[in-house]
Amino acid sequence: MPLERSTRNRIVEDNLSLVHTCANRFRGRGTEYDDLFQAGCVGLIKAADRFEPERGFAFSTYAVPVILGEIRMLFREGGAVKIGRAMRERAREALRVQSALTEELGREPPLHLLATRLGIDCAQTAELLGVFSPTVPIYSTGADGEERILEIPVNAPDEQITDSIALHQELDGFCERDRDLLILRYYKGFTQSRTAALLGMTQVQISRREKALLMLLRGKLTA
Numbered sequence: 001m002p003l004e005r006s007t008r009n010r011i012v013e014d015n016l017s018l019v020h021t022c023a024n025r026f027r028g029r030g031t032e033y034d035d036l037f038q039a040g041c042v043g044l045i046k047a048a049d050r051f052e053p054e055r056g057f058a059f060s061t062y063a064v065p066v067i068l069g070e071i072r073m074l075f076r077e078g079g080a081v082k083i084g085r086a087m088r089e090r091a092r093e094a095l096r097v098q099s100a101l102t103e104e105l106g107r108e109p110p111l112h113l114l115a116t117r118l119g120i121d122c123a124q125t126a127e128l129l130g131v132f133s134p135t136v137p138i139y140s141t142g143a144d145g146e147e148r149i150l151e152i153p154v155n156a157p158d159e160q161i162t163d164s165i166a167l168h169q170e171l172d173g174f175c176e177r178d179r180d181l182l183i184l185r186y187y188k189g190f191t192q193s194r195t196a197a198l199l200g201m202t203q204v205q206i207s208r209r210e211k212a213l214l215m216l217l218r219g220k221l222t223a
Contacts, residue, residue: 008048008049011048011059012044012045012048012121012122013121013122015048015059015060015063016041016126018040018044018060018063018064018067019037019040019041019043019067020037020040022040022043022064022068022071023036023037023039023040023071025068026071029075031074031075034129035074036071036074037126038126039070039071039073039074040067040070040071041124041126041127042070042127043063043066043067043068043069043070043071044063044066044067045124045127046066046070047059047062047063047067048063050066051063090128091128091129093118094114094118094125094129097114097117097118098114098129101113101114101117111125111126170217171183177199178209180199181195181199181206181209181210181213182210184198184199185206185210192206192207192210
């Protein structure tokens with residue numbers, strides 16, 4: 001069953017960081033970041049529209065492949081998002097409101113304030129702001145001397161990103177000390193002795209607890 005509109009909008013706004021995570025994976029591949037982000041927002045909105053929580057999946061796990069699919073489509077279509085006339089008109093209005101707010105505040109307005117002034121959510125606002133962002137097409141010259149848009153091979157990072165999200169979700173379910181132990185050991189690279197000193201434990205306790213937590217994580221992530 002589709003989500004209610006208010007719930008759908010909240011999920012989109014709460015998960016814009018997913019779009020940034022996915023878009024950042026494609027930096028430096030010949031397409032402007034704003035275009036990557038815009039395409040990712042389209043994917044995020046599609047995922048929210050189709051998401052069915054009763055199936056038991058976390059939204060992030062479902063949304064990431066959809067977001068990545070929209071971004072990869074940019075490369076298949078030559079790095080440009082196809083923009084309709086209605087969308088362009090809405091984008092022009094968003095830019096006018098943004099300019100007025102900038103003058104009013106003396107600085108560029110934050111996204112949420114602009115979204116409120118436009119009467120739409122943050123994801124839609126970000127999408128509109130990206131409409132007129134310039135793109136830089138990459139061309140190659142073939143044997144016949146004609147220029148063609150260069151096909152850029154893109155590795156699909158869906159699995160890596162999904163695994164990372166799943167890991168963070170599992171870590172959030174641990175108590176603070178267990179979470180700190182794993183963060184210190186595997187994100188900050190601290191030794192067991194230094195971790196023990198910071199957490200008020202012995203090195204033996206750290207070693208035993210670390211082994212137990214890793215086994216627990218492995219079981220949850222491979223279930």
